[in-house]
Amino acid sequence: MKAPAFDYVSVDSVSEAIAMRAAHGEDAIYLAGGHSVVPSLTLRLQAPSILIDISKIAELSGVELIDGWLRIGAMTRHVEVLKHPLIAKHAPLLAAAAPYVAHPAIRNRGTIGGSVALADPASEFPAMMLAIRAELEVVGPEGVRRIAADDFFQDIYETAMAPGEILRSILVPPLKEGTVFAFDELARRRGDYALVGAGLQLVVKEGVVKAADIALFSVGHTPTRARNAQAAVMGKQLDADAIAAAQSALSDDLDLSDEPQMPASIKLHLARVLLGRLLGKLGELT
Ligand SMILES: Cc1cc2nc3c(=O)[nH]c(=O)nc-3n(C[C@H](O)[C@H](O)[C@H](O)COP(=O)(O)OP(=O)(O)OC[C@H]3O[C@@H](n4cnc5c(N)ncnc54)[C@H](O)[C@@H]3O)c2cc1C
Known part of the structure; x- marks a missing residue:
């Protein structure tokens, strides 16, 4: 299928993008890497009258340390998340x-901001937002x-924005x-969306867990903190x-329902297997 006709505009600043969006209302959508927007257009799941391309806005790019916090610009591509030394050091779970x-x-085109928005x-990155706080x-x-992040994800494809x-x-x-x-996911084939996935970030001192952030994905309507x-x-x-x-305890954390291809009981089992593997791996490290 082909996408319905739409106009396209590329903007240079966030303020220009916001003004353009305000002028066109809900008929306009932002375009970042396009790897979710474009398939949704060609499948005719949405039909905006205009795409506002935000990919050239300098303010949305860059990875830097500011007062000890790592700032990752929304337009950072998935491949940069994979390779950037500051992300490897300060957000290794990502x-x-x-x-x-x-x-x-x-990964060469998709952006972390697009994924989170x-x-x-x-998806992997929204859940990891919970795990890294x-x-x-x-x-x-x-x-x-x-x-x-705990207040950001509200329902399927719905955020606090x-x-x-x-x-x-x-x-x-x-x-x-x-x-x-530790991070891992179970998928039918590498690269497919996960049947269930999890990322863990713990603080362990003298072998004892002092803080624990455990986030799962593909387990309900939102990324889920366990x-x-x-x-x-x-x-x-x-x-x-x-x-x-x-x-x-996972059975109290996950609000699972039967899906056409997987009963809730199997998904809970897979989530438990995955969590056990990841905690076991961290147990060996600490
Ligand atoms: C075949 C295929 C397989 C895929 N597999 C996976 C997978 O395994 N895991 C996974 O996580 N993803 C997967 N994806 C999705 C991919 O990672 C997307 O690139 C990503 O989810 C969206 O990022 P994007 O930059 O392409 O955003 P776009 O497609 O440009 O935008 C996505 C949505 O976010 C909005 N948006 C984008 N940026 C912003 C912003 N800065 N502020 C506000 N709103 C914004 C857009 O308006 C749009 O509604 C897959 C995609 C394809 C086509």
Whole structure:
């Protein structure tokens, strides 16, 4: 299928983009890497009258350290997340997740901002925003605001951004001493969207878990923080008992329902297997 006809405009600044969006209302959508927008147009899932290309806005690019926080511009491509030395050092969980996002051709164009703004519950980066406790910096007609990742994802493809707001940056807090991390997903084929995936960032001191951030994806309507599993490992050594307790707690964390290709019970089983593997790996490291 071909996309319905639309106009296209490329803008140089966030303020220009916001003004253009305000002039056209909901008929306009922002275009970043285009790897979700373009398929949705050709499948005729949406039919905007105008695409506002934000990919050349300098303000949306760059990766830098500011007062100990890592700022990742929204237009940072998936491939840069995979390779950027500052991301490897200050947000290693994102670098670990990046190779699992689609295939190289898509990683060359797709952007982390596009992925987070789209809020697909099956995507890797939105869930990792929870695990790294990122804050999302958004700009709109009313100015700039920061939204904690835990408050950002509200439903399938729905975020706390108001219509017309632009995600400018992902802000990553400094890593604490003793931070360890692990990422993995189960997929039918490498590069497919995951059946279930998880990223963990823990602080472990003298073998004891002092902080735990565990996020899963492809397990419901939003990226999901596994609060009960986190509580199960807090203050514990990552031994078989603690891992089993975390796996067991997942049933209280996940609101699963039967899907055409997978009953909820199988998905819960896969999530438990994955969590057990990742906690086991971290247990061996610490
Ligand atoms: C075959 C295929 C396989 C894929 N597999 C995976 C996968 O395994 N895992 C995965 O996570 N993704 C996957 N993707 C999606 C891909 O990673 C997209 O590139 C990404 O989700 C969206 O980023 P984008 O820059 O292309 O955004 P776009 O497609 O340009 O935009 C996506 C949405 O976000 C909005 N938007 C974009 N940037 C901003 C911003 N800065 N502020 C506000 N709104 C914005 C747009 O208006 C649009 O609604 C796949 C895509 C394809 C085509």
